[in-house]
Amino acid sequence: MTDEALLELKQLTVRFDDRPVVDHVDLRVRRGDIITIIGPNGAGKTTLIKAVLGLQPISEGSLTMTPGLTIGYVPQHLTLESTLPISVKRFMLLSGRPQQACRDALAKTGVEHLFNASVHHLSGGEKQRLLLARALARRPDLLVLDEPAQGVDINGQAALYDLIRGLRDELNCGVIMISHDLHLVMAATDRVICLNQHICCSGYPADISHDPAFIETFGQPVAESLAVYHHHHNHSHDLHGDVVSGEDGVHRECSHAHH
Amino acid sequence: MPIIDAVLGDFFWRALIGGLGVALVAGPLGCFVVWRRMAYFGDTLAHSALLGIALSFLISVPVNLGVIITCVVLAVALVLFSRSKTLATDTLLGILAHSALAIGLVTLSFMPDIRVDLTGLLFGDLLAMSRHDLLWIYGGAALILGLLTVLWRGLLMSTIHEELARVEGVPVERLRLALMLMFSIVIAVAMKIVGVLLITALLIIPAATARRLANNPEHMVGLAIVFGFIAVSGGLTLSWHFDTPAGPSVVVTAFSVFLLIYGSARQAQS
Secondary structure, three states, rough: OOOOEEEEEEEEEEEOOOOEEEEEEEEEOOOOEEEEEEEOOOOOHHHOOOOOOOOOOOOOOEEEEEOOEEEEEOOOOOOOOOOOOOOOHHHHOOOOOOOOHHHHHHOOOOHHHHOOOEEEHHOOHHHHHHHHHHHHHOOOOOOEEEEEOOOOOHHHHHHHHHHHHHHHHHHHEEEEEOOOOHHHHHOOOOOOEEEEEEEEEEOOOOHHHOHHHHHHHHHHHHHHHHHHHHHHHHOOOOOHHHHHHHHHHHHHHHHHHHO | HHHHHEEEEEEEEOOOOOOOOHHHOOOOOOOHHHHOOOHHHHHHHHHHHHHHHHHHHHOOHHHHHHHHHHHHHHHHHHHHHHHHHOOHHHHHHHHHHHHHHHHHHOOOHOOOOOOOHHHHHHOOOHHHHHHHHHHHHHHHHHHHHHHHHHHHHHHHHHHHHHHHHHOOOOOHHHHHHHHHHHHHOOOOOOHHHHHHOOOHHHHHHHHHHHHHHOHHHHHHHHHHHHHHHHHHHHHHHHHHOOOOOHHHHHHHHHHHHHHHHHHHHHHHHH
């Protein structure tokens, strides 16, 4: 792991009709980093990601990227027009990578057995894994994921985040993702960024849940989400060992809020 | 070569050869119309062809060229207008399609010394295909097939997922423009066979028919070309024997094949 930044945002701002949607955001992503962006709806998470991907013009500030960087993008959905017939194989080959590389990538995300299937017949979770494989086939230096676990059940989500961590180790790439699965994010990420137009706080998952800014901005929904999660799973004993400390912190805040 | 002369000397064979050339490019382009939901867009461009004809007479340039230029200009205008999002796209297309057609008709009526066969322009004319037209059709077809081959991967990728394509470095906007240019060319050359009002049908119906049987994009394109061939040869034969208008006969044939394929596929499924 080097200290050289793959990507650096300085005071990056995106405005829609003078309304700042992303407000003076600073961000550095190095090889090996997993950075997760969380925030309420309308916080500008997707806009920020699109600016990073070059899909969204920047109003102010700067975005510097190491030249020649390969970006792997995993969009939120693969909504395929029903009139367009396409197989997993053909979809992967459209990446321009040789067939063996495509097969290897599918094997890594666990959907190699679907090589000859029609993309239309895949489930939501399989489509997410296909999109991830598609991004991997390009051997990215920077992997950008927009809610990768959407439509995947809770066990599948944990596995998916594990997979992303494993891929980071293997490819030594940087990872930026948006996520709503707070409890899982806390376990799978190195650094969490809480976005609400501006970055209201960022840091290690265990620390951030104690951050007053975090509790102030996200206190209610986060507390609720984690409380619900805790309630559902306090009788399950595996999976989330890592999360306990961070979770406890927020959980305590949650009981404060209730009393 | 006397045999070629004999064939090209016969208006039916000229129409048939021309029609097959049109079907050859209508297949792949029709697939893109279906995949990208551009049916109404294609209709709008086709309607504007009449305006293109009128303008070509007005400033005396070759009709095919005038139509291509008019279509390209309108296509670019449409793309720019639809970005501003003040009007829903279908409203905008509706306004432009019918206005272009109306302006075309009005302009033509101001030129009494130019005799145009309006029915032929609107619905196609079996008798109107000249050797010169055949050159245009096969020239246009060669250009379109060449462009499609070179741009295929990018076009397909930006159709499947535009943002993913953009991130992977596909020049999405330029490809959209190339596609518009190809539509304009196919409209200019298909006009003679099916007429401006029915061009979209020749694009959409064979492609939609092919969808029922295809399992990959290229497979669908191949089948769309075959169904296009059937529609053109069947329709022109019908037109020749029963003196029916060429364009509608081609479309009726295409529609019959569509019903046949969907009907039998449904039976096979149940």
